[in-house]
Amino acid sequence: MSLFGLVPAALMGYDVAEFASVLSTPTGGGRGARADMGQAALAGRDKTTIVVGEQIRSFGLWVEQLIAESTGKQGGGCVPVPTTEEEGGDDRHVLASR
Numbered sequence: 001m002s003l004f005g006l007v008p009a010a011l012m013g014y015d016v017a018e019f020a021s022v023l024s025t026p027t028g029g030g031r032g033a034r035a036d037m038g039q040a041a042l043a044g045r046d047k048t049t050i051v052v053g054e055q056i057r058s059f060g061l062w063v064e065q066l067i068a069e070s071t072g073k074q075g076g077g078c079v080p081v082p083t084t085e086e087e088g089g090d091d092r093h094v095l096a097s098r
Contacts, residue, residue: 008062033095040093041071041078048078051086051096060084063095 006016037048048067052060060082071077081087086094 012062014059037067037078037093037095038071041076045091045093046078047089047092048080049087049092049094050080050082051094052082052084054084057082057084 006020009016009019040046040048050060050063050067052063064080064082067078067080078093081092086096
């Protein structure tokens with residue numbers, strides 16, 4: 001996570017240490033959320049659905065921008081889809097924050 005992402009989060013009052021920890025916390029396969037998203041994209045699930053609660057809807061828009069800016073390099077990357085409802089599909093990788 002770069003200062004590009006952390007400074008706005010800190011200014012909005014988010015606990016940036018906790019946020020960074022969540023992104024790096026090992027998941028089922030022993031990797032962090034960022035690695036899981038990359039592996040999903042390589043497997044053809046390149047639409048990253050960001051499910052957020054209504055009360056933090058703007059957070060989803062911010063994460064959308066971070067994902068698009070960070071992964072959209074060299075003709076590849078993840079297409080972020082912020083939403084308050086989970087969307088299914090074979091091309092989807094779901095990140096949820098409630």
